Amino acid sequence: MSMQSINPVNGEVIKTYKKDTPATINKKIEQAQAAFVLWRNSIFKERAVLLKNAAAVLRKRQPALAELMALEMGKPLKQGMDEIEKCAKVCEYYAENGEKFLKDDQIATEATRSYVSFQPLGVILAIMPWNFPFWQAFRFLAPGLMAGNCALLKHASNVTGCALAIEDILLEAGLQDYAFQTLVTDSASIKNIIENPVIKAVTLTGSTNAGMEVAKQAAGLLKKAVLELGGSDPYIVLEDADLEYAAGVCAESRLLNNGQSCIAAKRFILVESIADQFLEIFVKKMSAKKTGDPFEKTSDLGPMARKDLRDELHQQVIDNINAGAQCILGGEIPEFEGDHAYYTPTILTGITKGMPAYSEEIFGPVALVFTAKNGEEAVKIANDSPFGLGTAVFTRNEVRGELIARNHFQSGSCFVNSMVKSDPRLPFGGIKQSGYGRELGIFGIREFVNIKTVYVR
Structure with a gap:
């Protein structure tokens, strides 16, 4: 064998x-x-x-x-x-x-x-x-x-x-x-x-x-x-966030390691008053990432690790579009030579309860966008998940952000105005599933x- x-x-x-x-x-x-x-x-x-x-x-x-x-x-x-x-x-x-x-x-x-x-x-x-x-x-x-x-x-x-x-x-x-x-x-x-x-x-x-x-x-x-x-880490963007900075961090976290990380940003929960403005910037940040040969220094994304994993991811995207999600970027298998495992950076909006992506993990370069009336509802959506690995919140009000991270997020790692990441000096792990x-x-x-x-x- x-x-x-x-x-x-x-x-x-x-x-x-x-x-x-x-x-x-x-x-x-x-x-x-x-x-x-x-x-x-x-x-x-x-x-x-x-x-x-x-x-x-x-x-x-x-x-x-x-x-x-x-x-x-x-x-x-x-x-x-x-x-x-x-x-x-x-x-x-x-x-x-x-x-x-x-x-x-x-x-x-x-x-x-x-x-x-x-x-x-x-x-x-x-x-x-x-x-x-x-x-x-x-x-x-x-x-x-x-x-x-x-x-x-x-x-x-x-x-x-x-x-x-x-x-x-x-x-x-x-x-x-x-x-x-x-x-x-x-x-x-x-x-x-x-x-x-x-x-x-x-x-x-x-x-x-x-x-x-x-x-x-x-x-x-x-x-x-x-x-x-597994994880389906939520990143909340509040109405007072630095949107240019937040969108850059969100795009980097979603696409790091070709989108294949347990603690990658996966769910983006936007307060509705800034949702359109954030999405405009977020699409530009995601689109700017170059997909290509991982041996090329100019490549931001390589292929996914296996073709079967890429195909499963693409099917998840199709299933959620069929369930009512809107694809505003990507959603396609790109044209490359060979029997490859590449997938384009993708953004799905309009994710609501009842859709598969609301509760399942998406392991690849696909961002799921939710909207919330206010910060309180955003936290409820963030916590309404079987997973509890990492969370992040973006706000210019550091005190408010820390309060949400410390007292309201249900996860093992809670970050304010920063990408969730592991560090040898800090304990790392999750709760729930x-x-x-x-x-x-x-x-x-x-x-x-x-x-x-x-x-x-």
Whole structure:
């Protein structure tokens, strides 16, 4: 059995990979457990050196890794370069702060000494998607390795080259053998892997349906899971917003990574008094983005990661137009040579309750526009979603914006006058059908540790 990486620019096979057999997977799991026995006894200074070395290797290989992403999943080169830099920064962040985050927490009680100690759990299974093939792995790996855990990565099959590159990067950085390994396998094997007693927990970034299935499997075995799932992030534009600025940020967020991001802006909720004016600017901003070969520096958008995903997106657009939405930009499969996966930047207006797009996630370069009578109604529309990953509001009144973000938005990350994004220093994750648990910051490194009470009298 084998898996293939296919170039979304032209549909050509990049490389064919032999799948790991069940025996090979079991061997890798056993090797990971043996590595954990050693790695858990390493000191923080050793782990920090490893992560700093990894940051250096990432930067050394930055152009080649960006090209690999462009080839396997269509990410424009500049965005790929930025992704690798972000991976380097998360390694450095935990190298510099991990020991402090996991320092014993002294608690005054009647005991001679009582404190909380943070101990590694063991071998963690990471199930990762294709859209940020390096970042989503490293945002788990950096805190996980710093905490003393070992990891196995089951990556999306279309970015197997990226997955194997991560393993090579960490080995070059000096990580001991088998402390991190890639499982070259498909989703059908996940259940058996989770059931292996060596696996102590699982982290998944992916669709809500995939998250529900993994959560069910992990819960049945009393194994912890952290899930970062789908999102349909709303961006509210209030009547006092800087419309030129807001439209620029909205267009950038909707089209970043070819529109394929869980925390991309997807729903744009406009107060009706400024809706027409905003849309005029927004159409210009979206139209100005150039779609083309991800290897060309002038390309803002490459193809979607796979042709089947593009075709599903186009069908969603058609279904919503048939349900009454108006397409004021795009909505077409562009003409490019080869069996490509490109899609034009698209804007659908007039989205109302009852249309498919009102509640489902649109994963691609398609913006959904809603109108609201006022800010209060805009917040209600924003929260009327099964998802709760990120939200943003645009207003010149910073106090009002912060009040909405802090007290009224129902999501894991709330931004004022800024694009929703992840940052190594801040916890990241969602609520509702966007998952549970947190990555990054102090909370991320404490997700996969035994929070142990020690009481001495």
